Amino acid sequence: MKLTRREFSAGLAAGLAAPALMRSAWAQGATIKIGMCVPVTGPAAEQGLWAQNGAKLALAAVNKAGGVLGKQVELVIEDDQTTNPGIVLAFSKLAAQSDIVAFLGSIRSTQVQAMAPDVIKVGKPVMIGGTNPDLTHSGNPWLFRFRPNDNYSGRVIADFGVNTLGKKKWAIVHSTDAFGTAGGKALTEALTKLGAPPVLDQGYANQSQDFTPVVLAVKQSGADVLGTYFTFENDLGIFARQLRQLGVNIPWVGSPSVVAVSSTKLAGPALFGTYGVADFAEDSSDTAKAFGKSYRDAYKTAPDNQSAWPYDAITILSAAINKAGSTDPTKIRDAILATQKFAGAEGEYNFDKNGDGLHGYNVVKNDKGKIVYDKHIDFND
Amino acid sequence: MDLVLQLLFTGIGIGAVYALVALGFVLIFRATNVVNFAQGEFSMVAAYLMVVFSVDLGWPYWLSFLIALAGMALFGVIFNLGVYYPLRHRTYLPVIIATIGASILLSNSVLAIYGPQPQVLQGWFDTPGIQLGPVYLDSQYLLIIGVTILLVLFNFWFFEKTLLGKKLQATSQDKEMASLLGISVSTMIMITFIYSAVLGGLAGILVAPVLFVSIQMGSTIALKAFAATIIGGFGDVAGAIVGGLALGVIETFGAAYISVPYKDGFAFLVLIAFLVFRPQGIFGERVAEKA
Structure with a gap:
């Protein structure tokens, strides 16, 4: 047999390409890939690390139990730089890898909002932790929330402050980003319904170095209770200290950041005695306790909601893919929405048609630096 | 009036920073x-050095402070040799x-070494x-204001009364000409x-x-400080001080009386106003471009 030059070249090319093609085919089939957009750099890099810890802990458990569809699950992490353009870029990088079956998005509503149009285009399930109610109520079928939304946090803060603490003159301080604005609005609505409309609604821009004007506004408003939606623990720490320094000692019921591990450490005694709604409270259930123990064993530090929601997201997503028996996005979506009475670290998941898994909050108290579980308030709607 | 005094104190405190x-x-x-855009990171690095010495190693505060400042002096040498010196004959852009x-x-190095917490x-x-x-006077802000006043006096004495200060001025x-007069320009720099x-x-x-020690602490301060130098008059020592204090006071009062969320906006509004109406700043002299 005589080889022509063209046949020889074609054969050579095929021979050279074959190992690479085989490797890629093998790689595609070997694992189930889940993409994760998470802040590795930027102001929320700290929380990003905890989110990765939580996700990896769940991943290890899932893989130990046999993986998903008989394969091991792999996490592909991309840095969202804690910015909106950053997460759009991170998501598009991940979405370009066609073998990624589903994604974990951000805990920050503003970032979820930024990536949402691309999520619709890609058409694959994205687990989120952002709590702005609109995220799952704007007709985007691919967003699934693993934390209770701010409709609930606002209602729980209002309910606890008005009915348990008996306070009616509220000052609300909130960040002006998507999370803080929606939270402030939800709290205002809930308070108005309870007959205690706030006497002050004060926004602030993230990364402020000084909160004196805000504290003085609270002081002058004559409020007897403070409700807050802070996005960054740094800001919260500075605010808390200045609040106490300028002599404002009214009860304080805040969004989850008030009772976050980092804020408790930064603000120290300035946060003693504050109440916070927390989607994650270690003493709230057996699953939460078990998660807390394995997290401590693995990372030698206490977990909070930053690590609990990715943990639940990976666990429920893996179970859903197994139940769907396929990586088809629509089948995964249906399986997630069908998840009911699932005990997670954050609480009991009962997904509704919008993609919201949780419908209530825990109230916890900062007791001299220790976060103590108080009660759980759930809603049926 | 109480409110005004409280705001004035905080404004001057943050302005001093x-x-x-x-x-x-x-x-x-x-x-x-050349504008040194790493100036904010100098602050961040020093704060982390302080955490290492004072918190992690548990050394006395004053000792940690002195060693951290000595560390910064060494850091200045390394920065000069690594960043400026190799490019000194090029234009300002590189x-x-x-x-x-x-x-x-x-x-990112600090992030890698120390983690994001x-x-x-x-x-x-x-x-x-x-x-x-x-009025509540935060002791740390009092210290900052005190140190700023001392530094203003020190700068005046150093640059006007000492030979080294005069050599530095001549170099700048x-x-x-300074080189012709026997001043070692690279040593001065x-x-x-x-x-x-x-x-x-x-x-x-x-x-x-006050602000905690974080990776981004330097960049947020530096941005405002940069605006302050433009307001004060770029290249003017007194301008930097007055610009910084003015900016701190303006943004604090703007936040209290007009709008808190737009606090940063006031600072940059003032900056834009200066760039349009008095680009040379408060103390700067108008410099005509050479033909």
Whole structure:
């Protein structure tokens, strides 16, 4: 047999390409890939690390139990730089890898909002932790929330402050980003319904170095209770200290950041005695306790909601893919929405048609630096 | 009135921080004609050094402070040799880009070494502050204001009354002429970098107990300090101080009386107004371009 030059070249090319093609085919089939957009750099890099810890802990458990569809699950992490353009870029990088079956998005509503149009285009399930109610109520079928939304946090803060603490003159301080604005609005609505409309609604821009004007506004408003939606623990720490320094000692019921591990450490005694709604409270259930123990064993530090929601997201997503028996996005979506009475670290998941898994909050108290579980308030709607 | 006094105190306090960092900008600009965009990171690095010595190693506060400042002096030498010196014969643009690169490198290096968790650094005093009538004076802000006043006096004495200060001024005014007069220009620039690094570090260490120690603490202050230098008049030492204090007071009062969310907006609105109506700043002289 005589080889022509063209046949020889074609054969050579095929021979050279074959190992690479085989490797890629093998790689595609070997694992189930889940993409994760998470802040590795930027102001929320700290929380990003905890989110990765939580996700990896769940991943290890899932893989130990046999993986998903008989394969091991792999996490592909991309840095969202804690910015909106950053997460759009991170998501598009991940979405370009066609073998990624589903994604974990951000805990920050503003970032979820930024990536949402691309999520619709890609058409694959994205687990989120952002709590702005609109995220799952704007007709985007691919967003699934693993934390209770701010409709609930606002209602729980209002309910606890008005009915348990008996306070009616509220000052609300909130960040002006998507999370803080929606939270402030939800709290205002809930308070108005309870007959205690706030006497002050004060926004602030993230990364402020000084909160004196805000504290003085609270002081002058004559409020007897403070409700807050802070996005960054740094800001919260500075605010808390200045609040106490300028002599404002009214009860304080805040969004989850008030009772976050980092804020408790930064603000120290300035946060003693504050109440916070927390989607994650270690003493709230057996699953939460078990998660807390394995997290401590693995990372030698206490977990909070930053690590609990990715943990639940990976666990429920893996179970859903197994139940769907396929990586088809629509089948995964249906399986997630069908998840009911699932005990997670954050609480009991009962997904509704919008993609919201949780419908209530825990109230916890900062007791001299220790976060103590108080009660759980759930809603049926 | 109580409110005004409280706001004035806080405004001057935060303004003094901007002023300290702005001073670092100005000194390097005068010596090299280049804006050092890593000036904010000088503050951040010093604050982390302080955390290492005072918190992690448990050394006494004053000792940690002195060693951190000495560390910053060494850091100034390394920064000069690594970032400025190799590019000293080029135009200003490569140097500016090199400082931006250094800034990114520094913040990410600290992130890699120390992790993203913000750290707590205790203040110099055990008492958090004093109540003077209706006004609460934060002890750390009092210290910052005190140090700023001392530095203004020191700068005046150093640059006007000492031979080294005069040599530095001569170098910043005309390098060739200074060189002809026997002044070692590269030594003077080295000294400038050391002094700026120590100044930036001092600002970082002083402000850390108020703002916490985090990777991005430097960049947020530096942005305002940069605006302060433009308002004060780029290249003018007194301008940096006045610009910094003015900016602190303006944004604090703007936030209290007009809008809190637009606090940063006021600072930059003032900056834009200066760029349009008085680009040379408060103290700057109009410099005509040479034909």
